[in-house]
Amino acid sequence: MHKKFENTQQWLDFDREHLWHPYTSMHSPLPCYPVVATDGAYIELADGQRLLDGMSSWWAAIHGYNHPVIRAALSEQLLTMPHIMFGGIAHPMASELGQRLIDITPEPLQHVFLADSGSIAIEVALKMALQYWQSLGHLNKRKLLTVRGGYHGDPFACMSVGDPDNGQHHLFTEVISKQVYAPRPTITFSEAWEPSDIDALRELLEQQHNDIAAVIIEPIVQGAVSMRFYHPSYLASLRQLCDEFSVLLIFDEIATGFGRTGELFAMSHADVCPDILAIGKALTGGTMTLAATLASRKVSQGISSGSAPMLMHGPTFMANPLACAAACASIDILLDESSEATYPEGWRNRISAIERSLKSLEQVADHPAVANVRVLGAIGVVQMHNLVDVAKVQARLVEKSVWVRPFGHLIYVMPPYILSAEQLSHLCTSIVDTIIELY
Ligand SMILES: Cc1ncc(COP(=O)(O)O)c(C=O)c1O
Structure with a gap:
């Protein structure tokens, strides 16, 4: 019988020692955040902090997490x-x-x-x-x-x-x-x-x-x-x-x-x-x-x-x-557009609204570190001139309680479609502020 892990640190230590994560080294990996639960638009860390999700778990969780249906x-x-x-x-x-x-x-x-x-x-x-x-x-x-x-x-x-x-x-x-x-x-x-x-x-x-x-x-x-x-x-x-x-x-x-x-x-x-x-x-x-x-x-x-x-x-x-x-x-x-539906206004209108919100990323379009900002549907991309320091940028975003995973030259979001206008605004503001603070 295996002993159960008694606290977060124990299972995190096991993970660090034995589990391979995507696109990283087994022996000097990028940092990992301990996640214990998901709920709608939020990802909950082991210390109770809730992060607003900007990634839909690599573009999959379009309706957020734990959707009742x-x-x-x-x-x-x-x-x-x-x-x-x-x-x-x-x-x-x-x-x-x-x-x-x-x-x-x-x-x-x-x-x-x-x-x-x-x-x-x-x-x-x-x-x-x-x-x-x-x-x-x-x-x-x-x-x-x-x-x-x-x-x-x-x-x-x-x-x-x-x-x-x-x-x-x-x-x-x-x-x-x-x-x-x-x-x-x-x-x-x-x-x-x-x-x-x-x-x-x-x-x-x-x-x-x-x-x-x-x-x-x-x-x-x-x-x-x-x-x-x-x-x-x-x-x-x-x-x-x-x-x-x-x-x-x-x-x-x-x-x-x-x-x-x-x-x-x-x-x-x-x-x-x-x-x-x-x-x-x-x-x-x-x-x-x-x-x-x-x-x-x-x-x-x-x-x-x-x-x-x-x-x-x-x-x-x-x-x-x-x-x-x-x-x-x-x-x-x-596809449900009934009045009790997740997207009563229709998915197409929902995506248009997300697109309009994500356009606020264009505030950093003229920032000297930024090469290009582009938005299409529920995808918002800030392309930097230089490679993004993933660990540093991500840590700063987590301080602002948002979950975004940059790669290469890109800080980008593909949020769940359920995010409210306020949540989308928080997501974009966090990215804009992070860029202004770090670059
Ligand atoms: C366009 C495209 N094709 C294929 C794949 C591979 O899918 P999976 O990771 O589910 O094997 C991905 C994953 O990111 C993708 O973006």
């Missing part, structure tokens, strides 16, 4: 069937979720693979694209084309389509597959569109389309590498190019899905539909790990027409019923 759905599912294998078994929660996903995404996307995390949804998307061309007998189509500045997850195939300079390529040079990398889109969301922005990608497709199975891209927002917002016309042109050169198009909406950019999915800014779509993160309202890859009939039929018609993927926790129940509840919360 998701909690009730989970409790009910916990009693009925927390988990069951999906091999040879169907269950109602998977169908409930599948139906919702087909309803809220463009009509061509009809076939759903319920994966257990965002990166696995990307692995599945890439596998679908490669298998599609194999099944049709185009055996050369084995490469993937992507734009620089992207992020699609940490497993090896995902890394191979991530940014080749700022990603992890330099650590695993001999192991990561070499893909085809186009320059990143440069025209921003609100600038006038310049068709030449996509010329370099067109050239790569012209030269190499016989070897390229698919283009993969994060629509509108290049998230985890740079938090840049690019022009919707880039996506519309990309769709045309993929059709012209017979290459599949994969959209990674894992970070952008479920309203974050002001549209339910970021691809709607350009009114385009991919052949394959990956979603995750906010899918369960940030409560359970679940993601999905949706494919068009063309893709699923292509795969099925081959000599190996099975899609060879099947994680143990595929379509986990608890996670599916949370996802159904989260989607229902988002």
Whole structure:
């Protein structure tokens, strides 16, 4: 029998000694804050301090924490069937979720693979694209084309389509597959569109389309590498190019899905539909790990027409019923516009209101340490000229009782949609004041 930890310091010491945290060293890690509870818009530290959340737990907890509707759905599912294998078994929660996903995404996307995390949804998307061309007998189509500045997850195939300079390529040079990398889109969301922005990608497709199975891209927002917002016309042109050169198009909406950019999915800014779509993160309202890859009939039929018609993927926790129940509840919360709803004014109006509040970050746009301030939907970004000292900035923000996790040159927020105008104002003021105090 293991001894229970008797106080915060004991379990923190264990954590420091034995537990790996994301993107940090085991032996000289960045500081960790001890968290014991979450409640709505707040994260509670072990000493009782409550931090206003600006991150939605890496962009997932869109309705804040412990939402009563998701909690009730989970409790009910916990009693009925927390988990069951999906091999040879169907269950109602998977169908409930599948139906919702087909309803809220463009009509061509009809076939759903319920994966257990965002990166696995990307692995599945890439596998679908490669298998599609194999099944049709185009055996050369084995490469993937992507734009620089992207992020699609940490497993090896995902890394191979991530940014080749700022990603992890330099650590695993001999192991990561070499893909085809186009320059990143440069025209921003609100600038006038310049068709030449996509010329370099067109050239790569012209030269190499016989070897390229698919283009993969994060629509509108290049998230985890740079938090840049690019022009919707880039996506519309990309769709045309993929059709012209017979290459599949994969959209990674894992970070952008479920309203974050002001549209339910970021691809709607350009009114385009991919052949394959990956979603995750906010899918369960940030409560359970679940993601999905949706494919068009063309893709699923292509795969099925081959000599190996099975899609060879099947994680143990595929379509986990608890996670599916949370996802159904989260989607229902988002779309409910009744007077008792979480967003009675409608999610779209809610995101517009958040966008207006986040614009107050523009107060530091002319600060000498600040390179750029940009806001889109419920995403607010302050890009600094120099690398941010994460520990120092975060400590100062915690003193102001807000939770923001900077990275690289960026101090940014992706708050839960439930934050009130006062809470959003406190979040932005805390960031502005921190920048003025420290720089
Ligand atoms: C665009 C994008 N794709 C894929 C992933 C990977 O998702 P997960 O961390 O759930 O594996 C992320 C995570 O940040 C992401 O932002």
